[in-house]
Amino acid sequence: MKLLITGIAGFIGSSIALEAVRNNEISSIMGIDDFSTGNTQNIDKIKTRIKFHKTSILELEKLRERFKDIDYVLHQAAIPSVPRSIKDPIGTSRVNVIGTLNVLIAARDAGVKRVILASSSSVYGDTPNLPKHENMQPCPLSPYAVSKLTNEIHARQFYELYGLETICLRYFNVFGPNQDPKSEYAAVIPKFINRILNNEKPTICGDGTQSRDFTYAKDAVNANLLAIKAPKTACGKAFNIAGGKQITINDLAKTLNKLMDKKIEPVYDKPRAGDIKHSYANISLAKEFLDYMPKYGFEEGLKETIDYFKKG
Structure with missing residues (x-):
């Protein structure tokens, strides 16, 4: 089995690669990244075990060349931030939508067996009904969310029109090692861990409720590997990938303090534009079609992530 991972130097892409090099069923791994959001340090440990090309998903002809003889493409490359998309909707849409179309076209033309695409729970928007399930009407609140929903539609069309097998994974707030805590657009867990480790108050946007x-990164990785093997009945669909537990941001701060033996109270700021109030997933379809179930508890994942950040 020959894999190609787009965005391999990013958080989830590198997490997939670290697991894939240990999988005996995978004969070769190629990765592409343009380092616009990825970090070369994320793949330093495995650079001798993968074939890497500095390539942007906006470069269609290069993608066509890279995808030759590839069996499966795990498409993780994206501009991944809701706030960043609000600040730069054109830049986000160009990479996320046109880039993904390029990936699908190159995969179709190269005869790739299947493309697994990273989508997002943000496509649901702030729908009040919980848990969120795949049959709900999407209501994206940001350009990022719109880009991910657009990608899902394109993926389904490529399966229906051209026979290219596609499966979309709607990630719910993935966290774990390799996640950048210092970016202006850093996710909440690495940002909180980094601040508490440095005895600084984490900032909660909104009231924390x-x-x-x-979703722990290892579960997201497992979802990708399961999607490769999923029956054809899963193709053309999108699936929720989550930890299956609803956690408030206030509880997150308390849990991190407990696990790190700290007592650092958060400070509160105004809510961020484009953020949803509640997110909680029904993962029954992912279990039915992909055989996906989370293997890692929330605190277990946090402990491993904290240990990673403590090591620097």
Whole structure:
């Protein structure tokens, strides 16, 4: 089995690669990244075990060349931030939508067997009904969310029109090692861990009662590997990938303090534009079609992530 991972130097892409090099069923791994959001340090440990090309998903002809003889493409490359998309909707849409179309076209033309695409729980928007399931009407609140929903539609069309097998994974707030805590657009867990480790108060946007369904990175990785093997009945569909537990941001701060033996109270700021209030996933379809179930508890994932950040 020959894999190609787009965005391999990013958080989830590198997490997939670290697991894939240990999988005996995978004979070769190629990765592409343009380092616009990825970090070369994320793949330093495995650079002798993968074939890497500095390539942007906006470069269609280069993608066509890279995809030759590839069996499966795990498409993780994206501009991944809701706030960043609000600040730069054109830049986000160019990479996320046109880039993904390029990936699908190159995969179709190269005869790739299947493309697994990273989508997002943000496509649901702030729909009040919980848990969120795949049959709900999407209501994206940001250009980022719109780009991910657009990608899902394109993926389904490529399966229906051209026979290219596609599966979309709607990630719910993935966290874990390799996640950048210092970016202006850093996710909440690495940002909180970094601040508490440095005895600094984490900042909660809003009153902290907003909730998320956090997914440990190893579970997201497993979902990708399961999607490769999923029956054809899973193709053309999108699936929720989540931890299956609703956690408020206030509880997240308390849990991190407990696990790190700290007592650092958060400070509160105004809510961020484009953020949803509550997120919690129904993962029954992913279980039915992909055989996906989270293997890691929330605190277990947090402990491993904290240990990673403590090591620097």
